[in-house]
Amino acid sequence: MSNMIELNSTNTKAIVVIKDLKKSFGENCVLDGFNLELFQGENLVVMGKSGSGKSVMIKCLIGLEEPDSGSIEVMGKDIKQLSREALDELRTEVGFLFQGSALYDSMSVRENLEFPLRRHTKKFGVIKDTTPLVMEALESVGLANTMNLMPNELSGGMKRRIALARTLILKPKIILYDEPTTGLDPITSKEILMLMVSVQKKYNTSSIIITHDVDCARMISNRMILLIDGINYAEGTFEALLSSKDPKVQAFFK
Amino acid sequence: MNTILRIIEAFKNFLLEIGELSDFAGRFFKEVFKPPLEFKEFLRQCYNMGNRSLLLVGVTGFIIGLVFTLQSRPTLQQFGAVSWIPAMVSVSIIREIGPIITALICAGRIGSGIGAELGSMRVTEQIDAMEVSGTNPFKYLVVTRILATTLMLPILVFIGDGVALLGSFLVENLKGDVSLLLYFTQVFNHLEFFDVIPSTIKTFFFGFAIGLVGCFKGYYCKKGTAGVGLAANSAVVFSSMLLFIIDFIAVFVANIFYDV
Ligand SMILES: Nc1ncnc2c1ncn2[C@@H]1O[C@H](COP(=O)(O)OP(=O)(O)OP(=O)(O)O)[C@@H](O)[C@H]1O
Ligand SMILES: [Mg+2]
Numbered sequence: 185m186s187n188m189i190e191l192n193s194t195n196t197k198a199i200v201v202i203k204d205l206k207k208s209f210g211e212n213c214v215l216d217g218f219n220l221e222l223f224q225g226e227n228l229v230v231m232g233k234s235g236s237g238k239s240v241m242i243k244c245l246i247g248l249e250e251p252d253s254g255s256i257e258v259m260g261k262d263i264k265q266l267s268r269e270a271l272d273e274l275r276t277e278v279g280f281l282f283q284g285s286a287l288y289d290s291m292s293v294r295e296n297l298e299f300p301l302r303r304h305t306k307k308f309g310v311i312k313d314t315t316p317l318v319m320e321a322l323e324s325v326g327l328a329n330t331m332n333l334m335p336n337e338l339s340g341g342m343k344r345r346i347a348l349a350r351t352l353i354l355k356p357k358i359i360l361y362d363e364p365t366t367g368l369d370p371i372t373s374k375e376i377l378m379l380m381v382s383v384q385k386k387y388n389t390s391s392i393i394i395t396h397d398v399d400c401a402r403m404i405s406n407r408m409i410l411l412i413d414g415i416n417y418a419e420g421t422f423e424a425l426l427s428s429k430d431p432k433v434q435a436f437f438k
Numbered sequence: 439m440n441t442i443l444r445i446i447e448a449f450k451n452f453l454l455e456i457g458e459l460s461d462f463a464g465r466f467f468k469e470v471f472k473p474p475l476e477f478k479e480f481l482r483q484c485y486n487m488g489n490r491s492l493l494l495v496g497v498t499g500f501i502i503g504l505v506f507t508l509q510s511r512p513t514l515q516q517f518g519a520v521s522w523i524p525a526m527v528s529v530s531i532i533r534e535i536g537p538i539i540t541a542l543i544c545a546g547r548i549g550s551g552i553g554a555e556l557g558s559m560r561v562t563e564q565i566d567a568m569e570v571s572g573t574n575p576f577k578y579l580v581v582t583r584i585l586a587t588t589l590m591l592p593i594l595v596f597i598g599d600g601v602a603l604l605g606s607f608l609v610e611n612l613k614g615d616v617s618l619l620l621y622f623t624q625v626f627n628h629l630e631f632f633d634v635i636p637s638t639i640k641t642f643f644f645g646f647a648i649g650l651v652g653c654f655k656g657y658y659c660k661k662g663t664a665g666v667g668l669a670a671n672s673a674v675v676f677s678s679m680l681l682f683i684i685d686f687i688a689v690f691v692a693n694i695f696y697d698v
Contacts, residue, residue, distance in 0.1 A: 248566050286567040302573065303573050350571075
């Protein structure tokens with residue numbers, strides 16, 4: 185399965201660069217000099233134990249958490265230097281799939297999908313009729329018939345897919361997945377992974393995928409980073425890490 | 439000794455909380471004038487709040503007016519001052535009882551609702567999701583709700599006062615054969631500028647406080663479902679406390695003007 189995604193020929197350009205990222209919560213030092221580079225068109229999997237700071241890292245990347253130190257560049261822009269408007273503008277290019285889907289439960293599926301569109305007239309112009317965009321996004325996750333349901337009428341897997349559709353509606357260049365398969369049964373997990381692959385093909389996105397699911401990593405990763413003790417402890421392809429002799433690395437594949 | 443320390447600690451926390459709350463209020467005033475105006479969401483919140491508390495406010499107001507009149511009647515009768523009932527009831531309801539009771543009901547109904555709603559949105563990362571999708575969640579969620587409570591509370595108090603007076607009239611009508619016209623002529627004859635204006639101004643502050651505390655507690659809700667419960671609960675406790683403080687200050691200030 186790992187050869188399902190051919191790397192883009194222009195894969196030399198890094199579109200996300202994290203350098204020496206540090207973040208503590210009081211005494212609890214979560215990230216202690218983490219580095220990451222994401223190249224154009226690549227699927228980068230970040231693995232780490234629960235509580236190792238994967239979500240914190242990805243939230244720093246999108247400006248939801250403020251890092252203590254270190255630099256984060258997204259598509260050539262240092263996110264610390266950006267004004268609120270410029271950051272919002274940049275965020276239209278970066279999709280974020282939350283760990284718990286984070287659908288707005290007071291809104292229908294349709295309103296959920298329309299929500300990101302309401303402020304992004306710069307990218308799309310004024311949108312008179314959102315229906316085609318909503319339909320397209322729903323169709324690409326295979327749930328075209330759920331348009332008028334409320335989130336509490338959906339199963340966990342469906343919620344995850346709707347959340348992905350909500351991310352896709354802005355046609356982002358980068359997608360950040362925070363544990364896209366956690367809490368789903370193996371079959372649904374696989375469906376979500378296939379969906380991620382097809383989305384990547386269709387929209388030519390680059391992705392950072394956070395997971396502790398080895399099968400997920402095997403299927404989807406072009407490259408992997410292991411986050412251990414707050415740093416990028418090991419990097420390489422799935423096969424390279426699998427054959428590593430380091431006991432801390434091996435522990436992930438047991 | 440231990441108890442004293444604990445009281446000092448609690449008082450210190452209360453002051454700290456007031457400090458954080460003023461920061462939050464400062465942020466509200468900074469953002470409220472910035473475009474975009476989330477007018478649709480504001481209207482939706484106004485409607486929801488009115489819809490959720492109108493019945494409760496009405497029923498409570500009616501019973502308060504009824505009971506209040508029934509209780510004071512025998513005493514006034516002893517002095518032969520039954521004809522003063524409309525004046526007395528209206529002044530006390532419009533000046534004090536109506537606003538504070540309505541505000542307390544709304545603190546329980548609306549304030550806790552806001553705390554729980556925003557709290558669960560925080561815990562399930564919906565607020566983060568809004569932020570990421572380019573909508574300022576403070577403007578969309580907090581500013582609209584605080585504006586809505588500030589506007590809706592005076593309206594609800596107005597309705598509550600009216601229903602309470604109707605309750606009082608019912609007693610007078612049944613026990614004293616007072617007609618509706620006579621009753622309300624009495625009421626309006628005795629109401630003065632200084633009964634109505636300060637208490638109306640006060641209700642805007644009440645509404646602001648309820649919205650502010652509810653949003654503050656929900657927006658900074660601690661992780662976990664226990665956090666949501668705590669946010670809802672402490673929103674009610676904290677805003678009720680604040681309501682009495684505002685009420686005290688309002689009476690104090692109004693009296694300064696009244697004396698001269
Ligand atoms: N807002 C916060 N305040 C205080 N501590 C936090 C906060 N957010 C995260 N942490 C701490 O940071 C550490 C890393 O959390 P994070 O959510 O990034 O873990 P994770 O790697 O995503 O784990 P999981 O796989 O379970 O999602 C945890 O110890 C957590 O307690
Ligand atoms: Mg996480």
